[in-house]
Amino acid sequence: MTSVAAPTSMNVTFDELKGLVSDRALTGETMLLNMGPQHPATHGVLRLLLELDGERVISCLPDIGYLHTGIEKTAESKTYTKVIPLTDRMDYLSPMSNNLGYVMAVEKLMGVEVPLRAQYLRVILCELARIASHLVWLGTHAIDLAAMSMLLYCFREREMILDIFEMVSGQRMMVTYFRVGGLWRDVPDGFEDTVRQFMNLLPSRVDEYEALLRRNPLWLDRTKGVGVISAKDAIAYGITGPSLRGSGVNWDIRKAMPYSSYDHFEFNVPLGEKGDVYDRYWCRMREFRESIKIIDQALKQLPKGPVITSDRKVAPPPKEELAWSMESLIHHFKLWTEGFTPPPGEVYVSVESPRGEFGCYINSDGSPKPRRVHFRTPSYTNVAAMPVLTKNALIADVIAVIGSIDIVLGDIDR
Amino acid sequence: MPDPMAEMLKARFGEVIRDVVEFRGETTIHVTPEAIADVCAFLRDDPDAEYDFLSCVTPVDVWPDEPRFQLNYHLYSMARNVRLRLKVSVRDGQPVPSVTGVWPAANWFEREAYDLFGVSFSGHPDLRRLLLPDDYLGHPMRRDAPLVVEEVQFTHNFDDVDARKPYARE
Numbered sequence: 152m153t154s155v156a157a158p159t160s161m162n163v164t165f166d167e168l169k170g171l172v173s174d175r176a177l178t179g180e181t182m183l184l185n186m187g188p189q190h191p192a193t194h195g196v197l198r199l200l201l202e203l204d205g206e207r208v209i210s211c212l213p214d215i216g217y218l219h220t221g222i223e224k225t226a227e228s229k230t231y232t233k234v235i236p237l238t239d240r241m242d243y244l245s246p247m248s249n250n251l252g253y254v255m256a257v258e259k260l261m262g263v264e265v266p267l268r269a270q271y272l273r274v275i276l277c278e279l280a281r282i283a284s285h286l287v288w289l290g291t292h293a294i295d296l297a298a299m300s301m302l303l304y305c306f307r308e309r310e311m312i313l314d315i316f317e318m319v320s321g322q323r324m325m326v327t328y329f330r331v332g333g334l335w336r337d338v339p340d341g342f343e344d345t346v347r348q349f350m351n352l353l354p355s356r357v358d359e360y361e362a363l364l365r366r367n368p369l370w371l372d373r374t375k376g377v378g379v380i381s382a383k384d385a386i387a388y389g390i391t392g393p394s395l396r397g398s399g400v401n402w403d404i405r406k407a408m409p410y411s412s413y414d415h416f417e418f419n420v421p422l423g424e425k426g427d428v429y430d431r432y433w434c435r436m437r438e439f440r441e442s443i444k445i446i447d448q449a450l451k452q453l454p455k456g457p458v459i460t461s462d463r464k465v466a467p468p469p470k471e472e473l474a475w476s477m478e479s480l481i482h483h484f485k486l487w488t489e490g491f492t493p494p495p496g497e498v499y500v501s502v503e504s505p506r507g508e509f510g511c512y513i514n515s516d517g518s519p520k521p522r523r524v525h526f527r528t529p530s531y532t533n534v535a536a537m538p539v540l541t542k543n544a545l546i547a548d549v550i551a552v553i554g555s556i557d558i559v560l561g562d563i564d565r
Numbered sequence: 566m567p568d569p570m571a572e573m574l575k576a577r578f579g580e581v582i583r584d585v586v587e588f589r590g591e592t593t594i595h596v597t598p599e600a601i602a603d604v605c606a607f608l609r610d611d612p613d614a615e616y617d618f619l620s621c622v623t624p625v626d627v628w629p630d631e632p633r634f635q636l637n638y639h640l641y642s643m644a645r646n647v648r649l650r651l652k653v654s655v656r657d658g659q660p661v662p663s664v665t666g667v668w669p670a671a672n673w674f675e676r677e678a679y680d681l682f683g684v685s686f687s688g689h690p691d692l693r694r695l696l697l698p699d700d701y702l703g704h705p706m707r708r709d710a711p712l713v714v715e716e717v718q719f720t721h722n723f724d725d726v727d728a729r730k731p732y733a734r735e
Contacts, residue, residue: 388670408646498588499591522627
């Protein structure tokens with residue numbers, strides 16, 4: 152009965168455990184192994200309870216909540232504008248996508264139109280965030296599978312994107328750049344040149360990443376045929392993003408339900424076939440190039456004009472107007488003290504974040520604070536599918552699978 | 566304009582389908598709690614509906630109104646590229662049939678609703694707390710739960726506050 156000692160440290164009683172693991176674990180025939188929460192390959196504070204028969208995984212129970220910060224509860228006590236900084240802190244590798252999902256939900260609730268320039272800049276920044284996020288995924292996924300140098304190369308390029316974020320928002324990671332109705336302010340001079348320079352550099356760097364891994368026999372051995380999930384299962388388990396498209400399901404919200412002018416740009420949705428770790432890897436690698444394509448087009452077509460709506464009930468007036476306009480002063484004062492009040496109702500808006508469907512549900516009771524904000528985060532459902540993805544896998548494959556679904560624990564626990 | 570899906574559900578299920586609300590282009594169909602699993606299974610399997618994907622299950626606490634909990638099921642059809650929201654309203658303690666059997670994705674969403682709101686589900690395979698520790702008391706996302714639970718300790722009252730602090734001592 153020695154193996155039963157392990158789960159007593161989990162918050163699961165012996166009786167509850169009976170239904171979760173096989174009977175063989177209760178007699179000590181198979182081993183229960185606790186992996187995480189402090190483990191370099193779980194990409195944060197994810198804890199897995201693994202039932203092992205030798206090296207083979209019989210069952211895998213993810214245990215989450217170590218990074219639960221109560222963002223949804225906190226949001227209920229803040230005005231709509233003050234919730235935006237909270238959204239940065241969920242998926243901290245692509246704060247732009249979180250910002251976008253939330254502000255789009257509020258815009259839908261308020262019925263606000265966003266100027267075209269703001270929409271294009273949002274697309275550019277979200278695609279940069281996608282590249283930055285995929286770079287972190289590639290670096291950490293590869294280092295988990297013992298390709299050390301990838302991390303150094305990937306973080307080198309990610310640093311350049313963070314510099315661009317700092318340029319526009321003053322922050323490298325917690326950007327809070329989007330506002331309801333547009334952007335905080337226009338991008339500074341030199342933004343377009345900096346992004347263009349980076350876009351000229353990146354394709355050759357992506358070639359290098361591919362050269363290092365794509366035909367590397369060690370990489371292929373670790374990823375081909377590992378963590379397979381069928382298209383049907385992936386849909387049923389709610390897997391989204393590149394992890395879903397790796398199984399060959401052509402579903403990208405940017406294409407299916409275009410938002411923020413994504414329908415103005417030409418791009419493809421890379422798909423896999425088998426739904427294994429390699430296909431998910433290869434989907435994301437091709438997404439680099441599609442993001443580059445989108446950014447190139449958006450930069451070329453970037454219109455001039457305002458970057459935030461002129462609806463003074465939502466967006467503050469320009470600072471200089473406060474000196475001479477009574478109404479502007481009142482609007483400014485009302486917005487920063489009370490906030491704006493949407494009509495009672497509920498909306499659900501989803502965007503394609505680098506990890507999949509980032510959905511935002513807002514329930515308004517007509518007061519300046521939301522009655523309920525719920526974030527449907529992609530990592531949450533992706534990690535919930537771990538038991539299926541690791542069924543009958545080897546324990547070393549668990550590492551490969553965690554890397555391939557690209558989880559962020561802040562995104563899961565919220 | 567009546568939503569065709571709502572008409573179809575009314576024809577199939579009758580009284581079980583309550584209101585149909587349109588807001589900002591989104592359709593919400595109110596369903597009685599007892600029927601939610603059947604309605605969901607029908608919507609998934611019917612060739613005219615094909616809601617094969619569950620985006621999320623979102624509980625809302627409308628306290629002090631009754632029935633206080635609303636569960637919002639956000640459905641999506643990959644084939645038809647449309648969304649639909651089903652809504653059930655339940656009193657505190659009233660169990661809702663689990664839809665985990667329809668979409669396995671519902672498993673964690675229902676566990677989260679149980680954990681943070683205290684909504685209970687019947688027929689759920691593994692209804693345990695998800696995000697919070699198992700010895701946590703109460704359900705923090707309820708509207709009547711305070712935002713800040715922990716009393717702040719200062720040097721002058723550290724021991725006093727510590728003595729009445731609810732630790733998980735066992």
